[in-house]
Amino acid sequence: MHQVPLSRGVNPCGLLFLLNFTAFRATLAGAIGARDRSLPGALLADEMAFQTVQVQQFVTDACLTGNRQSDKGAQTAGTNSTSPIK
Numbered sequence: 001m002h003q004v005p006l007s008r009g010v011n012p013c014g015l016l017f018l019l020n021f022t023a024f025r026a027t028l029a030g031a032i033g034a035r036d037r038s039l040p041g042a043l044l045a046d047e048m049a050f051q052t053v054q055v056q057q058f059v060t061d062a063c064l065t066g067n068r069q070s071d072k073g074a075q076t077a078g079t080n081s082t083s084p085i086k
Contacts, residue, residue, distance in 0.1 A: 051080045 058074035061067060 051077045054080075 054077035062070035
């Protein structure tokens with residue numbers, strides 16, 4: 001069986017490299033776009049979860065120790081948990 005070359009002077013490996021590189025760049029651009037759209041929301045959710053745990057910790061401390069300062073800490077953390085979405 002005789003193979004017919006693609007074209008004289010064209011390296012099939014170079015063509016495959018070019019196609020793969022182009023596909024990679026398109027995938028990378030899509031991933032960067034998804035990151036830029038999703039990352040701020042993920043960071044906001046993480047901060048809100050952290051502040052919610054802080055409220056729980058301050059309330060627990062206030063109940064166990066009777067320290068009124070912990071109540072103020074809980075109020076501050078509660079305000080911080082909702083301030084990013086205002």
